[in-house]
Amino acid sequence: MRRMLFRTTLATAIFFFTIVTGTFAAEKVVKIGGAIPLSGPAAYWGICIVEAFEDAAAEINGAGGFKVGDDTYKLEIINYDTKATVADARAATTRLVEKDKVKYIYNQTAASTIGMLQISEPNNVLSMAACWGYLDQFGAKFPLHFRAEMSDYEMGFSYVPFMMEHYGKENLKTAAFLGPDDKDGQDCHFSYQRVMDSYGIKQVGT
Template identity: 25%
Template sequence: MKTRWAVAAALILLCLGAALVAGCAREEAEESRVIKIGVAGPMQFVHGQHHWLGAEMAAEEINAAGGIKVGDEYYLVELVKIDTNELLSVEDATNAVERALAQDNIDLLVGTIRTEAAVAIQELMMDNEKIFITCGASLKQMADKVGQDYERYKYWFRVTPLNGELLARASLILLQYVGQVMKEDLGLEAPKVAVVCEEAAAGDALAAAAQQVIPSFGMELVGIWRPSPQATDMTAELTAIRGAGAQIIYTYLSSAAGVTYAKQWGELQIPAASVGINVESQAMGFMEATDNYGDFECSLNTYALVEITEKTVDWYNRFTERAGEFPTYNAGTYDAINIYREAVERAGTLETDAVIAELEQTRHTSAAGVQVFDENHDVIWGPGYATAVGTQWQNGELKCVWPYNWEGITYPGTVRYQIPPWVAEALQ
């Protein structure tokens, strides 16, 4: 009798053990069907918040559709938030990414903003042979490395923004367009242009390019001003610009100095239209920050509420509703994750080299345009690809003003550039 009970108990234990093992194995198998994507950015700042929101939207959509199809299996996307604190500490940023690599086992990294940190993170990701899609840093040299040493840097790609050189070209074309409007509306023969580029690497390139190109646009360069990115007062520069007789100000302001500049430009009623790159003017709170003096400020942008593609308006509205902010180029994490999804699905495997080969074949229609990578894995700019847009604050609303009949492109919803009324009055 005792033996029988012992056998029964042993059988029950065996069954329970087997069930437990099977359960664990299944759970493990299910757990392993997850693709971990690291989203790196300064999460306490608006840049990082846009990185995260863009990624979150992409992950939710992919998971709602069943996940990423790899061969016959579906993998869910799991996001890993990496607060890089990169605006304050580069070393902190690399530590955070190394942590995500070693402890969270991320398969892909998207994001980063500060160039100095992005360069260090690029090296770290290449050491670990993991794919890194930049959505924030514009340094062209990051892409050049792919061309110089493909085997090491093949894991790197950039979705947003355009690289520094292309940003310069696009913003100068925007300047040319505004110049054209000034010529047509005010009868100016050769508008006088003042260049205001903040003291930064990208500012150097833009100032040099502007100096070369502006005369070929039929405009006259009256001077170059280089304020500090930390400038809290630009009265001296703006007064000098007024004194120089400038009719257009071409800007490159990526820092908070953009708010100071725009506020004082409007407040002092400088008789010159302002156009170029002013990152702060891309934010929803720009008008409030400038006490409404920033009206008519015009800047190159990545997204606008026009039909850049059929996806733009819907995505732009959903992002704005969710974030309470207009999307900036950092929200390109949305496109980066979708581009990766498409590449993995085409490759039918998660094997890195196969995914890279498919990433190189990318032709992704996103909210920013059609995204295709060049031989250095940098996003291509131009008609038919991602063009970037010019946006202008018009009576408190951010409107898309460019491309406007540029290379045959005018996105539906685009309006004509408006010359600030006090500028028109002064120059007529």
Template identity: 60%
Template sequence: MTNKKSNLSRRLTRRGLLKQGSMAIAGGLAAPAILPKSAFAQTRTIKIGGAVPLSGPVAYWGQSTMQGFVDGAAVMNEAGGIMIDGEPYMLEVINYDTKGEVADSRAATMRLVEQDECKFVYSQAAASTVGMLQVTEPAEVLSIVACWGYLELFGTDYPLHFRGEMSDYEQGFAYMPFMIEKYGKDALKSAAFIGPDDQDGIDCHFSYERLMKHYGVEQKAVEYYNWEDTDFYPIVAKTIREKPDFIVTSPSPPGITASIIKAAREMGYQGPISSPAASETETILEVAGEHASGVILPVTNINPSSPTQKAIEKRFLERFGTFNALAGNYSWWIYALKAALEMAGTATDTKAVAEALAQVELEDTYVGRTKWAGKNAYGLNRQGVYDCFTTTIDDGKAELADVRFPDLPDTF
């Protein structure tokens, strides 16, 4: 696998039709009161910092990420904290709003590292991740993020940097076998890509190309939209003119995905449409309406069924007043970090914690089994991989249709 060089002059922010979460936090700072301050004064504390978009166009993603850490820390503290070298530690989660911008993310991360003295931070989306990495790696701070683009900012040159969310590439080795089983290989001989006109979209197209090549699928069309776009009919018209068997939208959020689906169906396109990034059904059903059919949504578990999954859903509803599958997907990160801290036996040596984290495998999370992979592709096991819960929408009805661990190639 070869990494693409980024064009940093391209716009980094994602702008589009994002469903806003219900946890909008004004002023940029949210330090959840997991325990009273007096409790922190009486025990050892590990600070975990979030440099995430809590407002602005990508707030839905940022809030989902933040919720996983806040909930996980509360669970661990209520159980007496985590044990490191025989000593109990409490967790304190501190969040600053990046608004989905590089400069704000860099400033937020500097505050987390220099003032709050966080040794562990997390982030969400490309712009926030780029700004964060400008601070964390030089400061030897461990980071966990959800970011699909900027592959050159990942791997052996960034040994403390983990990508906890499966990108469209990793999950493709679960949803493509499912689609082949559902529709038949002969019905999926060609595909088209629709994504945002920024480095995220370009890098995701790079991943899409590799995935399609692996499965012997011919590329028919590639179209990019601007985040400010509201009319997707021209792009969709050009796409379906090439008669692809199916369409992949990446990394497109729910609202844009729904608009693409609606336009395609109204113009008579009947092939499947897969959205690796939407991870939510409510907006698609609302916007696409009667045209919501033939939709494939990987990493979208709309039917929590195990005791662990149901407990996470219940806690999120009680703690935040809302729950979505995306927030559930991110909830395993802090449990993996806990296991790594306990395995390494230190809360200060981030290199030791990183080496331990790379070995952590969890069996019972909201996304089932989780592990870190990517050594053959990136030189280090820093990419999160887990069970892919694939939801389908057919005839206006969403249902969980498949669960499988990605069948990644040996080169990964």
């Protein structure tokens, strides 16, 4: 799953750089920045994503890099800790944009996404996040920002039929939602509610 996520986001980054620069004639390295929680309560999520990017980059670089036209390029992954806070995400993104000159940033958690977007969008930096809540942080207002994974809503149309098939539709009548009591959790609950309504499953608690 982590490797698939990396390859999807890498393909997006390469496409973006090709469109912007036409070729990479003046530069043989593509920098990808991570504004990622590496400490604090959300560190588990950030460390997993960082390991995926770094492992896959090492594999690609070890195989000689990747080609765009006649040129061959290597990947450089640069990560800074956001501690899953808005302020630290803003600082990490500022450093990636101003010091490291990255044009592509990946991200994890809702608070980190908010801080990142305050810097990445005005600076025309492409970004992608594994974040399911804060639905208003995606769409027309953030044209350079994308999800790295499907939201709870899309995934629900896979796992609910799976549960119905394996446990019996007659046994799947009610459901409860567990999540944080903040906007992130509320937006996730909104997605789950739509899925449950689609299958006629009654929610008994949140």
